[in-house]
Amino acid sequence: MSEAYLTTHFGEKDSAKLDFYLSHRGYESARRAIGSMTPSEVVQLVKDSGLRGRGGAGFSTGLKWSFMPKPGQDDRPRYIACNADESEPGTFKDRAIMERDPHQLIEGLIIAGWAMQAKAAYIYIRGEYVHPARVLEAALREAYDGGYLGPRVMGTDFAFDVYLHRGAGAYICGEETGLMESLEGKKGQPRKKPPFPANYGLWGMPTTVNNVETFCHVVHVVDRGIDWFRGIGTEKSTGTTLFGVSGHVVRPGYFELPLGTTAREIIFEHAGGIANGRQLKGFIPGGSSTKPLPASAVDVRMDHDSLAAAGSALGTAGLIVMDDTTCMVRASKVIAHFYRDESCGQCTQCREGTAWLDKLIGRIEAGAGRMEDLDLLLDVANSIEGVTICALSDAAAWPVQGVLKHWRDEFARHVKEGKCPFPESFEV
Amino acid sequence: MPKFTIDGKEIVVEPGTTILQAAKAHGIRIPYFCWHPKLSIDGSCRMCQVEVEKMPKLQIACNTPVLEGMVVNTQTPKVEDARRAVMELLLINHPLDCPICDQAGECKLQNYCFDYGMRHSRYVEPKRLLSKRVDIGPRVLLDEERCILCRRCVRFCREVSKTGELTVHNRGDHSVIATFPGQKLDNRYSICTCDICPVGALTGKDFRFKVRVWFLKETPSVCTGCANGCNINVAVYKDRIYRYLPRRNDAVNDTWMCDDGRLSYGHVQAEDRIRAARMIEAPGQPAAEVPLDMAVDATAAALRQARDNDGASALAAVASARATNEDLFVFTKFVRGVLGVERSAMVVPAWEPDGFLIQAEKAPNAAGARAMGVGGEDEARAILDRCERGEVNALIVLGADLLLAGEREKVLTALRKVPTIVCLDTHESELSRIAHFVLPACTFAEKDGTMTNVKGRVQRIRPAIRALGDALPEWEILGRLAARMGQPLPSGEPREILKELAGEVPAFARVTPESVGTQGVTLTVVA
Numbered sequence: 038m039s040e041a042y043l044t045t046h047f048g049e050k051d052s053a054k055l056d057f058y059l060s061h062r063g064y065e066s067a068r069r070a071i072g073s074m075t076p077s078e079v080v081q082l083v084k085d086s087g088l089r090g091r092g093g094a095g096f097s098t099g100l101k102w103s104f105m106p107k108p109g110q111d112d113r114p115r116y117i118a119c120n121a122d123e124s125e126p127g128t129f130k131d132r133a134i135m136e137r138d139p140h141q142l143i144e145g146l147i148i149a150g151w152a153m154q155a156k157a158a159y160i161y162i163r164g165e166y167v168h169p170a171r172v173l174e175a176a177l178r179e180a181y182d183g184g185y186l187g188p189r190v191m192g193t194d195f196a197f198d199v200y201l202h203r204g205a206g207a208y209i210c211g212e213e214t215g216l217m218e219s220l221e222g223k224k225g226q227p228r229k230k231p232p233f234p235a236n237y238g239l240w241g242m243p244t245t246v247n248n249v250e251t252f253c254h255v256v257h258v259v260d261r262g263i264d265w266f267r268g269i270g271t272e273k274s275t276g277t278t279l280f281g282v283s284g285h286v287v288r289p290g291y292f293e294l295p296l297g298t299t300a301r302e303i304i305f306e307h308a309g310g311i312a313n314g315r316q317l318k319g320f321i322p323g324g325s326s327t328k329p330l331p332a333s334a335v336d337v338r339m340d341h342d343s344l345a346a347a348g349s350a351l352g353t354a355g356l357i358v359m360d361d362t363t364c365m366v367r368a369s370k371v372i373a374h375f376y377r378d379e380s381c382g383q384c385t386q387c388r389e390g391t392a393w394l395d396k397l398i399g400r401i402e403a404g405a406g407r408m409e410d411l412d413l414l415l416d417v418a419n420s421i422e423g424v425t426i427c428a429l430s431d432a433a434a435w436p437v438q439g440v441l442k443h444w445r446d447e448f449a450r451h452v453k454e455g456k457c458p459f460p461e462s463f464e465v
Numbered sequence: 466m467p468k469f470t471i472d473g474k475e476i477v478v479e480p481g482t483t484i485l486q487a488a489k490a491h492g493i494r495i496p497y498f499c500w501h502p503k504l505s506i507d508g509s510c511r512m513c514q515v516e517v518e519k520m521p522k523l524q525i526a527c528n529t530p531v532l533e534g535m536v537v538n539t540q541t542p543k544v545e546d547a548r549r550a551v552m553e554l555l556l557i558n559h560p561l562d563c564p565i566c567d568q569a570g571e572c573k574l575q576n577y578c579f580d581y582g583m584r585h586s587r588y589v590e591p592k593r594l595l596s597k598r599v600d601i602g603p604r605v606l607l608d609e610e611r612c613i614l615c616r617r618c619v620r621f622c623r624e625v626s627k628t629g630e631l632t633v634h635n636r637g638d639h640s641v642i643a644t645f646p647g648q649k650l651d652n653r654y655s656i657c658t659c660d661i662c663p664v665g666a667l668t669g670k671d672f673r674f675k676v677r678v679w680f681l682k683e684t685p686s687v688c689t690g691c692a693n694g695c696n697i698n699v700a701v702y703k704d705r706i707y708r709y710l711p712r713r714n715d716a717v718n719d720t721w722m723c724d725d726g727r728l729s730y731g732h733v734q735a736e737d738r739i740r741a742a743r744m745i746e747a748p749g750q751p752a753a754e755v756p757l758d759m760a761v762d763a764t765a766a767a768l769r770q771a772r773d774n775d776g777a778s779a780l781a782a783v784a785s786a787r788a789t790n791e792d793l794f795v796f797t798k799f800v801r802g803v804l805g806v807e808r809s810a811m812v813v814p815a816w817e818p819d820g821f822l823i824q825a826e827k828a829p830n831a832a833g834a835r836a837m838g839v840g841g842e843d844e845a846r847a848i849l850d851r852c853e854r855g856e857v858n859a860l861i862v863l864g865a866d867l868l869l870a871g872e873r874e875k876v877l878t879a880l881r882k883v884p885t886i887v888c889l890d891t892h893e894s895e896l897s898r899i900a901h902f903v904l905p906a907c908t909f910a911e912k913d914g915t916m917t918n919v920k921g922r923v924q925r926i927r928p929a930i931r932a933l934g935d936a937l938p939e940w941e942i943l944g945r946l947a948a949r950m951g952q953p954l955p956s957g958e959p960r961e962i963l964k965e966l967a968g969e970v971p972a973f974a975r976v977t978p979e980s981v982g983t984q985g986v987t988l989t990v991v992a
Contacts (some may be wrong), residue, residue: 207636224633230526254869313885382614382640383509389554392638397589414585420550423522424511 040277040294041270042257043250047137053172055179058140064185066259067147071193074259079152083255086263090246091130092120092211093324093352094428095274098255104235105243116239117149117158118220118246122204123213124163125324126356126375130279130291131249138238138253139176145252146260147190150197157198160249161216163364164204168391173201182192195373212427213246215381221464223385226381227427229240250279253356256306270296273353274340282308283386284358285315291370296351297340304335315436319443323352326432328439329365358362364446366451369437370398376433387430390421394437400447404456411448415441468484469535478531485513485526488539490517492814495539495958496548496577498555498663501613501958504624505721510615512577514547516538525549545581552581558586558638559664560597561609568665570678574613579663595641602630602650604670604724605659612666615791618642618658625721626821630653642666653723660710660720666803668694669727672708684929685983685985689787690726691816692826693873694918696984697722698729699910699929706730706910706930714984717922721839723823733930737893740934757935757952761942764902767885768804777805781848781857784811784839785864786828788970790912790923791962792939793834794970795954796863799943804861810844812866824919828866829909833917834989836972845870853879863906863939865894889939905936911961912938915981917988923976 051057058061058064070079084099103231105115118455119142134142146158162170177199182188188196202220204210209218214228217239219285238244258266267275274296280303281291287309294303300320309318317332323341328349332339337347344351359368377395382388397414401408414437422434450458468477471484471493478487483506485862486493498510500931505529514523518536522543538544557572563569595609619631629909630650632642638828643648644988659669683698688709695718698880709730711722743752755763772780782800783794800806811834818825835841849870851857860883870874872894880886880899888900891908909916911932914922937945954963960978967973972988980986 066553069623138530209636229506229525230530231530363841377637380637382635382637383507383616385509385551385554388638388640389557392593393554393557393588393590400590416587420547420554424547425548426508 049314052137064144066256067144070148070259071151075153076152084184086258086266088254091250108154113242114156115243119154119160121162121249122161123209124211125353125356127324129281132169136172139173141253145255148255160201164206171375185461209381226383229426246371271340278354281355285312285360287312297338300337301335311360318359318361318363321357322349325357327352328435331443362461364428364462365440365447366402367462369440370402373398384425386421387425393417393434401451406452467531469532471537482531487534489638493754495526504620505863512551516541516544531758548581555613558593558606566665567668573663584889604655605650608666611664617661623708626652626654657721658722664794676707678704684927686926687924688726689829692919693822695722701929704930738839738903739932745751745901761945764887766947770952775858779858780804780806781805781860782809783862783867784809784830786813790833791836791914791959794894794966795940795943797837803947809839812842812870814847830916847871849879852883854883857883859885863894904942908934909937919986921987925981
C-alpha cells in the first residue's frame, strides 16, 4: 500500500472536512497550478503524466483536455462535467472518494477548470448516492466559504463554480453524452457523434467529461510531478487505481494499488482469498461490461494493455470474483438482464439485441435451451457490438462473448441436462 | 469542395454534405429508416451504416460528413451483414401483419425485407405484445407493435409542427411512442406523421382500411385548400379519390401539407356536386336539368339579349379565386371582349393563417386572378350594390364565393333582383339554387391548368379523375358561350391558353408549360 496517494487519509477522523484537508497540503496543487502555471502547461503536464481516464475507457486525460478549444479561438463558455454516476455494476470506488475525501475531488476540478479555462463544473452524481451527495454538498459549501470556489478562486482573478446534480437512476446517464442530456433536463439518451463534446457539449458549449477518480489523480500529478507519477504502475498505465473487489472473497472492498498489480495479488492478498474455502472459478476484471476471465488467467496484470491481451479490459477496475459454485449462465443472465433494463432504446441493435440476449440466456438457464442457441447467442452478441451510438450494446455483448469463450460447455450442460447444473449457485 | 470516392465513383460535394446525401444525389442507394430530408438527423436506426476506409467501425451514412479523400463502400459483406442484422432485430418483435396493414406496399420495412430480410426468423422467444390501436389523436391511430421507434414522428412534432405532443415513453425494449400526459396528437399537420412513418405504426383514420395502396394511381397536382398551393399527389382508384399525399417542393411545402387541405379531397366527389346543367325555362318555374348544349345555347341567348338590349352597363361579372389561370384568362377575355364589361371582381374566402403553410386566403388562385386584373371584394360589393339597386340585368358568376361578400340574406336579396344570373360552379350553393342558368364546372382534380400561389408561384394541376357528369372546365364553357354569342374567343387546350396568357399579361411573361414543370415558376414582378 506504500504507493497509495488517493486514499492516504481515508478513514481518518474528519477526513471530509476542509480543515483536515488544508492541514494535509490541501488545495496546494490548485494554488500552484493557478499561481505559477499557464493553462496549457497544466494540460501538457497531465498529458505527459500518462494519466488515463478512470471511468472505464482509459483514454488519455491530457489528450482529452487538449481537444477543448482555446480561449481566443473560441470564446464560448467552457464546461467540465464530473462523472460521478458510477453505475457500472461492481464499481464503488468514486463513492469512497466522495464520502471520505471530497475536497480532493473539488481541488481536481479546480485544476481542470484552470487548465481548460472552464466557467464551471457540474458533478453528476448517481441518485442512489445520498450520503456521498450530502458530504459533497457540505464540502462544496466549505470550499465556497473558504474562497476556493466562486468569483475569485483563492484570491485570483480565476472564477470557477462547481454544481452538484443528482441523477435519477439510469445507467445510461453515466455515458458522457447521456449525462449531458440528463444535466440539461432531458431524457438520458446518448448523443450521436459528431459533434463531439469538446465542441458541442453541455448546452452546446465545449465540454469535457471525466470520472471522479481521474480528477483526483490530477491533484497529485501537479503536486509531485510526472516522473513520480510515471514511476507507479506500468509504462502505459501509470499511477494507482482503486480496485473495487466484490463477490466471493473474504474481504470485499476497495484497494488502492498500482495499475499492473496482478489479479492474484488483489484477490488473494488484499481481498483475503476466496470465501468459505471454495475455489476461484473466474472473475470479471473491470465492472460487469468487461469479459469474464477464468481462474487460469488470475496471474494477469490489471492494466489496460495486459487485460486487453488477455481478452478483456480494465474497465472501471471493479473486480467481481466468482467461486466454483457459480453458474456462469445465471451470472450472464443477471448481467444481460441489467443491460436490457438499462438500454435507452434509441439504437435498433441495443434496444432489440439486449432484450434478445436476456431472453435467450434466460431460456437456457431455465433448461429450455437448444444446442443451436449457443451459436445464435454469440451471433446476436456479435451483431450488436460496435454498431450503435454509445457503448452500452458493447457492454451487453462483451460479457456474453467472454462467457461463451471460456464456459461454453456450461451452456451446453444446461441444454443437455434440461436444467441448471449448479443447485448451489447464488439466488437471483 | 471535398472530393471523395464512393463505391469506386469519384464525387465532388459541397462541404458539410453527408455520405447519405451525396449517395442519394448520385443514385447510390443506401437504406435508412430514421433519416428524413426535412428533419434533424437522429442516427438511431443504424440501417445506413457504410464502411469508411481508415475507420475501424462502420459509420452511419446519415451523420457522417464527407471529408476530402474519404473512401466509402456501401456494398461490402460487412455492410450487408450489418444491415441484415438491423433488419433481423427490427423484425423479431414486429407483428408481420402486412396482410391487414395499410402501409403494406409503401412500407420501408417491407421493402428492405426483400433486400436484407431472412426467410426464416431465428427468434423463438415470445414477441413483445403491445397495444394495436392507440387513439393517439383525432386523425391518427398508433399501432405500437408495428413501430420501429425511428422517432420521425417525434421530431416532426418538435421541429415542423412545433407542437411537441409526441415522445418516447419508457426505455430500452419497453420504449413506445406516446403523447405527453393529457395531450393528443392534435395539430394542424398531424397526418404528416403517417406519411413519414416508415412502417404502419401511424395510420390516418380517414385512409385506414379504405384501399390497398398498390391500386392507387397518383397524379401530381396542387392542393386547392388555401393560397399556399402545397404540391400533392392525388391518389385515385377506379376513378375515386382516396387521398392526397404531399409532394416535395422545397419552395412551397417541403414535404408537408396541413390536415385540412389533405382531407379536402372528399369535397371533389361529394354529393352536392353539380353534375348537369340547369335552367329556368319559364319565369316562376323551378330550374330543370337540361342537356349541357341546350343550357349553353340558352345562356348565350340570354346574355346576348341583355347585352344588346340594356348595354354593357347593365351587365356584371364575378370571377373566382378557385379557377385556374387559364380559366381566368378566358373569363377576363369573355367579360371584356364578349360582354363589353371592363372589370370583374372576386371575393376570396379567408381563414386564420398559421405562419407556416396555412395562408389567410382560403383559395388557390387569388394571386393569379389579381395578376390578371380581377378586382377585389370592394368591387364585388359594388356589384352587389348595383344588383340591389336593380341596375344589373345579367350577372355571370364563377363559383359561389360572392355569397361571402356580406351578410348572407342581404347578398341573396340583392341577387334575387337580377333577372339573369349565370352560374358556373362545381358545387351546389344558395347561389346555384337561385341562378337562372347553372353550368356544371370541373374541379381542379378533373382538369388541366395552372394556379398561382400566394408567393406568385405558378404551379400545374392535372386531371386525376374523369369529369363528373356533364362538367367542363370553365375555360371551355366560356369558349362555347362566346362562340354561341357570335364572338369566338381564341380557344385551345390549357397549354395554348397559357401561351397566350404569357404573351398578354406581363407578369406571366416567363410562364410556359416547360418552365412550370413539376415544381412551378414564379411570376415576374411587374412594376
